Amino acid sequence: MKCFVWSPFLYASETWTLNKNTEKRIEAMEMWIYRRMQRISWKEKVTNKKVLESVGLQRPELLLTIQRRKMKYYGHLRRHDSIQKRILEGKIGGRRSRGRRR
Numbered sequence: 001m002k003c004f005v006w007s008p009f010l011y012a013s014e015t016w017t018l019n020k021n022t023e024k025r026i027e028a029m030e031m032w033i034y035r036r037m038q039r040i041s042w043k044e045k046v047t048n049k050k051v052l053e054s055v056g057l058q059r060p061e062l063l064l065t066i067q068r069r070k071m072k073y074y075g076h077l078r079r080h081d082s083i084q085k086r087i088l089e090g091k092i093g094g095r096r097s098r099g100r101r102r
Contacts, residue, residue: 014073
Protein backbone atom coordinates (compact mmCIF):
# COMPACT_ATOMS: atom_id res chain seq x y z
CA MET A 1 0.00 0.00 0.00
CA LYS A 2 2.77 2.46 0.89
CA CYS A 3 4.46 1.78 -2.43
CA PHE A 4 1.53 1.95 -4.83
CA VAL A 5 -0.97 4.22 -3.07
CA TRP A 6 0.89 6.56 -0.74
CA SER A 7 3.68 7.50 -3.14
CA PRO A 8 1.44 9.10 -5.79
CA PHE A 9 -0.96 10.42 -3.15
CA LEU A 10 1.75 12.22 -1.18
CA TYR A 11 3.28 13.84 -4.27
CA ALA A 12 3.71 17.57 -3.48
CA SER A 13 1.80 17.20 -0.20
CA GLU A 14 4.28 19.62 1.38
CA THR A 15 2.58 22.50 -0.40
CA TRP A 16 -1.03 21.61 0.46
CA THR A 17 -3.14 23.84 2.64
CA LEU A 18 -4.73 21.60 5.27
CA ASN A 19 -8.01 22.49 6.90
CA LYS A 20 -10.41 20.38 8.97
CA ASN A 21 -12.42 19.26 5.95
CA THR A 22 -9.33 18.15 4.05
CA GLU A 23 -7.97 16.33 7.11
CA LYS A 24 -11.26 14.46 7.52
CA ARG A 25 -11.21 13.42 3.88
CA ILE A 26 -7.60 12.22 4.05
CA GLU A 27 -8.34 10.18 7.17
CA ALA A 28 -11.49 8.75 5.58
CA MET A 29 -9.53 7.73 2.48
CA GLU A 30 -6.90 6.01 4.60
CA MET A 31 -9.55 4.10 6.56
CA TRP A 32 -11.25 3.14 3.30
CA ILE A 33 -7.95 1.69 2.04
CA TYR A 34 -7.46 -0.31 5.25
CA ARG A 35 -11.01 -1.67 4.99
CA ARG A 36 -10.41 -2.68 1.36
CA MET A 37 -7.17 -4.43 2.35
CA GLN A 38 -8.98 -6.41 5.06
CA ARG A 39 -12.04 -6.99 2.83
CA ILE A 40 -14.35 -5.44 5.42
CA SER A 41 -17.67 -4.32 3.99
CA TRP A 42 -19.39 -1.18 5.20
CA LYS A 43 -22.40 -3.37 5.99
CA GLU A 44 -20.45 -5.24 8.68
CA LYS A 45 -20.49 -2.24 11.07
CA VAL A 46 -16.85 -2.56 12.15
CA THR A 47 -15.48 0.46 13.98
CA ASN A 48 -12.39 2.32 12.80
CA LYS A 49 -10.63 1.37 16.02
CA LYS A 50 -11.05 -2.35 15.30
CA VAL A 51 -9.92 -1.88 11.71
CA LEU A 52 -6.76 -0.13 12.91
CA GLU A 53 -6.13 -2.91 15.43
CA SER A 54 -6.43 -5.53 12.70
CA VAL A 55 -3.91 -3.62 10.58
CA GLY A 56 -1.59 -3.19 13.57
CA LEU A 57 -1.75 0.56 14.03
CA GLN A 58 -2.67 2.81 16.96
CA ARG A 59 -4.03 5.65 14.82
CA PRO A 60 -4.12 6.64 11.14
CA GLU A 61 -0.66 7.69 10.07
CA LEU A 62 -1.15 9.29 6.66
CA LEU A 63 -2.06 12.70 8.08
CA LEU A 64 0.92 12.59 10.45
CA THR A 65 3.18 11.82 7.49
CA ILE A 66 1.82 14.84 5.60
CA GLN A 67 2.30 17.13 8.60
CA ARG A 68 5.85 15.84 9.11
CA ARG A 69 6.65 16.48 5.43
CA LYS A 70 5.23 19.99 5.64
CA MET A 71 7.47 20.80 8.61
CA LYS A 72 10.54 19.39 6.85
CA TYR A 73 9.79 21.48 3.77
CA TYR A 74 9.29 24.60 5.90
CA GLY A 75 12.68 24.01 7.56
CA HIS A 76 14.24 23.56 4.13
CA LEU A 77 12.79 26.87 2.95
CA ARG A 78 13.96 28.70 6.07
CA ARG A 79 17.55 27.46 5.71
CA HIS A 80 18.08 28.25 2.03
CA ASP A 81 17.96 31.65 0.39
CA SER A 82 15.48 31.34 -2.47
CA ILE A 83 12.49 33.03 -4.04
CA GLN A 84 10.20 30.70 -2.06
CA LYS A 85 11.72 31.94 1.20
CA ARG A 86 11.19 35.55 0.18
CA ILE A 87 7.59 34.85 -0.76
CA LEU A 88 6.99 32.93 2.49
CA GLU A 89 8.38 35.78 4.56
CA GLY A 90 6.69 38.47 2.48
CA LYS A 91 9.90 40.47 2.02
CA ILE A 92 10.09 41.18 -1.68
CA GLY A 93 11.96 44.41 -2.25
CA GLY A 94 11.61 47.03 -4.92
CA ARG A 95 8.86 49.30 -6.09
CA ARG A 96 6.35 49.07 -8.85
CA SER A 97 6.16 51.85 -11.36
CA ARG A 98 3.42 54.42 -11.13
CA GLY A 99 0.16 53.99 -12.97
CA ARG A 100 -1.45 51.22 -14.92
CA ARG A 101 0.62 48.51 -16.56
CA ARG A 102 0.91 48.61 -20.30
